[in-house]
Amino acid sequence: MTKVSMAHGAGGRSMQRLLRERVLPHLLTDKGEVPLSALDDSGVIDDIVMTTDSHTVKPLFFPGGDIGSLSVAGTVNDISVMGATPIALSLAMVIEEGMEADDLEKIARSIGRTANKAGVPIITGDTKVVERGAVDKLILNTSAFGKRSPALDANLAIVAKHRTIHSRWLEDRNVADGDVIIVSGTLGDHGVAILSARKGYGFDADVVSDIAPLNGMIVRALAVGGIAAMKDPTRGGLANTLNEFSEKSKVGIEIEEEKIPIRQAVRSACNLLGIDPLEIGNEGKAVMAVVPGKADDVLAALRATPEGREAAIIGKAMKSVRGVVMRTRVGGRRIVEAPIADPVPRIC
């Protein structure tokens, strides 16, 4: 009999196969404007956007954040990248018996601080305590719903000047030939911060997680207009995000290695560990596909925000390309595949 393996949880191809073969066929996957079968950041029905995330990060505390800030920011971002305004969060905690109440309180404080920063209240919750060994200290689930962002219609109207659009939301399937690919900042910080907090890795990178709620930054970018698709490159990193764009939109994407913003400390840590920085998760970044005429303005709007200071144009969608390809520093071309398994498990 098949058993679920760690690779099935990595957000890449193995997981997609497990879901498509064993889980999705039994669910009502075609309901809603953005249904479950889209496997997008959020679902949409009745003009309400909804998302959910369970967090099992290890360790619970790490440079730049903890499981609490991670949960809230990740969930706020999943709503925001659809082009919606997050309205409320839920918080469900599964706590291992014996957890220090002080640690729980520290995490609660971080949850509150992040929710406050995002301006999104937690309006409902659930608490379970399980016997020792039944979970690894703490699992959090945050879910959220959001409503259509006031700027979204005007934003999409600009996209519609260039081509026919098939969705009222910033879905992964909206990317088209010529769209400019923008990342809102440096890549790999979160994954490396988690690794540096784990014992036994023999390096002490000066890297902190990029955890941040991005709803404020995204509103500014939407106000400029011309954004066709947006996604936060969490599990599977930029490599996974661009492959989702490419597969769902049926268009190739070419990026340039030298334009991708990566901190030197992240690059060094990845070299040391043999990890591809494009494949590790981020928790405070967005990747956008923008119509060519608006790319510079969107970039400028992003750079004017604290979260988007290091935003960069890294490439474009091209129908002449198959899949996702990177032009390397030395002038070669490398195929960027969606990671099959997670180079760094349990980073979120």
Place this chain on the structure above:
Amino acid sequence: MTKVSMAHGAGGRSMQRLLRERVLPHLLTDKGEVPLSALDDSGVIDDIVMTTDSHTVKPLFFPGGDIGSLSVAGTVNDISVMGATPIALSLAMVIEEGMEADDLEKIARSIGRTANKAGVPIITGDTKVVERGAVDKLILNTSAFGKRSPALDANLAIVAKHRTIHSRWLEDRNVADGDVIIVSGTLGDHGVAILSARKGYGFDADVVSDIAPLNGMIVRALAVGGIAAMKDPTRGGLANTLNEFSEKSKVGIEIEEEKIPIRQAVRSACNLLGIDPLEIGNEGKAVMAVVPGKADDVLAALRATPEGREAAIIGKAMKSVRGVVMRTRVGGRRIVEAPIADPVPRIC
């Protein structure tokens, strides 16, 4: 330092204290029409009702259901008992490495069947796989949002003929002197079904879980009108539900033991194990407080539904009573307290 104990997860007083002292002070608890601080079944903001539940039931499969049907029904019910129509569900799975894919598929089938029965689609999801030992096989989180039920305004208008009402939803704090307490069927079935599925209990009760989505039944009851408050008696059972009504509404409740529907097999199992059937959880029942003139009609409407066939009037709210009191079969009076700890842990 204080450590979290199993008692903190039981849905009773210990849990409330942990949340009120360590968690809630750090969150924005006053946002929304029914805010987090209400600790009701769901929260309400912008006329949207939201709820969340993480499920850690052990074992995963038991007579009458499994973790999948349990999750979906429980979440649908939390939305419905507020007086809302559930619109969509999210599903987040945390899977232990090594879980049989066949078991996962069986659970997915059960999730789909229950969602289909309730008529509520799953529109978004999340999957994490953790290493062996980091969770006990599988934890599911289901969250949901709902919209105001079309029958709710007319229902509350009938309540408003009798008194001033302070809420637009069926909140726990709406119970008033004279309200009739109705349960929609037999109590204790779920908790005893879980126990009978666990090894080593030395009894083989002929009891199946009552898991059922109640949105259909509740719509029928709302159409009659006069329902002031409603709650599903899950963790902590009827005892906890009535104490929540009593405390939040600042009114006493008197119930009659002989009127409380409990199956003989459940009663026997509870006697054998020294468990109070009023303190164990149910997953397909609702408890309602109804204005006196409408109680018989609501009861009749409930009994006309498959889920409410064994509905019964069990008592009433009385300002002359303090807390929750039960008139026993032998003519005595017993105080019914909210359980401090869970007599049967991990039943949901």
